[in-house]
Amino acid sequence: MLLGGKDKPDPAFLEAVVRASGQKTLAHCYQCGKCTAGCPTTFAMDYKPNRIIRMLQLGRKEEVLGSRTIWVCAACFTCSTRCPCNIDVAQVMDSLRVIARREGKTGLGRGVVLFNDLFLLSVRRNGRVFETGLALSFNLRRKTFFRDAELGRFMFTRGKLRFTPDRPKGVRELARLFAKAEEKVEE
Amino acid sequence: MRIGYYPGCSLQSSAREYDLATRLVTRYLGVQLVDIPDWNCCGASAAHSTDPFLAVALPARNLILASEMGLDVTVPCAACYHRLRVAQRELTHDRDLSEKVAEVLGRPYRGTVRIYSLLETMTGIGLEQLAAQIVRPLKGLRVACYYGCLLVRPPGIGCDDPENPESMDRLVETTKAETVSWGYKNECCGGALIFGAREVALRLVRDILRNATGAGAHAIVCACPLCQSNLDLRQGQVNKMFGTNFAVPVFYFPQLLGLAMGLNPRDLGLTTHFVDPQRALRVVGG
Ligand code: SF4
Ligand code: SF4
Numbered sequence: 001m002l003l004g005g006k007d008k009p010d011p012a013f014l015e016a017v018v019r020a021s022g023q024k025t026l027a028h029c030y031q032c033g034k035c036t037a038g039c040p041t042t043f044a045m046d047y048k049p050n051r052i053i054r055m056l057q058l059g060r061k062e063e064v065l066g067s068r069t070i071w072v073c074a075a076c077f078t079c080s081t082r083c084p085c086n087i088d089v090a091q092v093m094d095s096l097r098v099i100a101r102r103e104g105k106t107g108l109g110r111g112v113v114l115f116n117d118l119f120l121l122s123v124r125r126n127g128r129v130f131e132t133g134l135a136l137s138f139n140l141r142r143k144t145f146f147r148d149a150e151l152g153r154f155m156f157t158r159g160k161l162r163f164t165p166d167r168p169k170g171v172r173e174l175a176r177l178f179a180k181a182e183e184k185v186e187e
Numbered sequence: 188m189r190i191g192y193y194p195g196c197s198l199q200s201s202a203r204e205y206d207l208a209t210r211l212v213t214r215y216l217g218v219q220l221v222d223i224p225d226w227n228c229c230g231a232s233a234a235h236s237t238d239p240f241l242a243v244a245l246p247a248r249n250l251i252l253a254s255e256m257g258l259d260v261t262v263p264c265a266a267c268y269h270r271l272r273v274a275q276r277e278l279t280h281d282r283d284l285s286e287k288v289a290e291v292l293g294r295p296y297r298g299t300v301r302i303y304s305l306l307e308t309m310t311g312i313g314l315e316q317l318a319a320q321i322v323r324p325l326k327g328l329r330v331a332c333y334y335g336c337l338l339v340r341p342p343g344i345g346c347d348d349p350e351n352p353e354s355m356d357r358l359v360e361t362t363k364a365e366t367v368s369w370g371y372k373n374e375c376c377g378g379a380l381i382f383g384a385r386e387v388a389l390r391l392v393r394d395i396l397r398n399a400t401g402a403g404a405h406a407i408v409c410a411c412p413l414c415q416s417n418l419d420l421r422q423g424q425v426n427k428m429f430g431t432n433f434a435v436p437v438f439y440f441p442q443l444l445g446l447a448m449g450l451n452p453r454d455l456g457l458t459t460h461f462v463d464p465q466r467a468l469r470v471v472g473g
Contacts, residue, residue: 020239040375044387072387075232076336076375081349088341097236112236112383119233123245127227129196138382151420155201158459162200168225173248173292180291181240 009059017056020095021088028085029053035079035089045069049079049089056092065100069093071109102185114141122165124178130165190308191258191300192220193249195267195412196228201420202264202412204456208441209263209305211454215445216312216320223252223260229270232379240284246274247288250300259301261308265411266378268304269337272344275302304338304346306410306440310354317361322449324363327470330443331367331404332356333395335414336375349373355440359408362447364471369402371395378413381421386428392417393425396433405467406436408443415439419461436464 018026029050036048046068047055055064064070070093079089100106106113118137122129139147155161198206213220230245250271253260262268278285279298289296303311332355339345339352347354352373356366374395377388395418399407409415419437426432437460445455446468457464 040391041377041380041387043390044384072380072384074336074375074377074388074391075236075379077340078336078375080341090341094235095239098239101237109383112380115382116233116237119231120237120241123228123230123234128199129228129231131196131200135382151423154461155420160201160203160459166199168227170225170227170248174227174245176291177241177244177248177288180287181238181244184240185238 010061011059013061013064014056014059016099017092017095020099021091023088023092026053026056026087026092029057029083029087030085032084034082034084035087038078038082039073040076040078041072041074044072049073049093052096053087053089053092064096065103065105066107068108070096070100071106071112073097111142114138124174125171126165127168127171127174128166130162132161132163133165188217188312189219189221189258190303191223191253191256191260193223193226193253193260193262193267193271195262195264197264197412197416201416202439204442204459205263205412205415205439207454207456208439208445211450212441212445212448213309215448215450216317218308218312220261221256221258223249223256226252229267231266231270235270235273236379242270243274243277243284244288244291246271247278247285247296248292248294250275250278250298250302251289251292251294251296253300254297255294259303261303261305263305263410264413265304265335265338266413268302268346269344271302275300276344304410306338306355306358307346309441309444310358314357314361317358317444321362321447323447325443325447325471326363328364328406328467329367329404330359330364330406330408330438331369331399331402332359332372332440333399333407333409333414333418334373335378335409335411336373338410339373355408355410359440359443362443364443364447367399367402367404369398369404371398374398376414376417378411378417381417388417389421389425389428392421393429393431393433396422396425396431396435400433400435404435405470406438406464408438408440410440422462434462434466436460436462436467438464
């Protein structure tokens, strides 16, 4: 099963992931399955975390980047804590999300990516996350207008929703950080 | 004691009560929190899933601001705490990166600030000193202390044992409340997924609520605004989705300490929870 993928192996991809995630190597993984055993979201994954590592060893770029796994990973670091080979699986998942996003391969992660983008947009504009605006714009863009309506009403009555963002003076410094980040991606 | 305070974005709105209780209880205990002036968002999971530079640079600015004040920093949010700690590790190991960040911000990075979770700061006051302040013991209240993931993981970044953390249990026991032993104290609540993959997150929340109540807890105590918001604010959505009828109040640990110290429940923000804590507090005559 593991060898029968439809994907052409791409060894350069393994190299890129190893580098981006700051690992020495992924070659040590011997498929003990501890990462998967402790992972809280395997029920929603198409490939379990240990399979992802195996697929990376085999250079199966398209399958890995196209997986649902990387978008339902909750970034909880249980896998990284338990791996007997010190593979930081959570960091690998993170790097895979970054690469998938840069290559526009976010089909199964549309919700997560939209949320992350709007979140960062809010930080860029306001310096701090403006929660009310973020929740509204997310539900608007996803056309799930009423999904949090009840909760929103409750939060409003408890003074948990702000109506204006709170902009620290450092927004301008942050703009420079965001600009630098974009420059680095283009490099 | 004087220490820098990095509240983080949630504590200004959805987790307002965590901020209220933290400021009130620390003042009562003689810890002076100094807000980091002009702090910015740490970038949370959105930044590290999107751009590795921002994931370090956003928290770095706060570390620089704290070092300019010459203070260490305490962080009430587990996710912020994690991001600040990870950023500091990266900046220490990667000279190029720290120089780049300093250059873009126009502020030198010194890397001298020590980052504590609020849990560590409170524990650091000393359990005996805390116990001496308890005037309204919460005898009879059984609670499940919930640490979640980012407060304790990964090893070297988290502030307690990643597999069996106990510092919050010890702290809460000073109030004479009983802490239950349960298996989900460090499971993930799905905070990063609550918007983007909600069905997944709500299932994690359900499992945590089920495990806590199964262990006999009247309430859950936590140390993170994302955990609290998932476990408390979303409890109605969990009940709707899974046909359950949970009604478990979820406290922030300073709220529980404050109550036992005889502080006013309203001032501790206990009136803004989704699940009203009053019912659980009736067992202690609240
Ligand atoms: S825990 Fe580590 S060694 Fe074991 S399967 Fe997962 S990545 Fe491989
Ligand atoms: S970090 Fe992701 S892959 Fe690892 S255990 Fe948590 S949810 Fe699973």
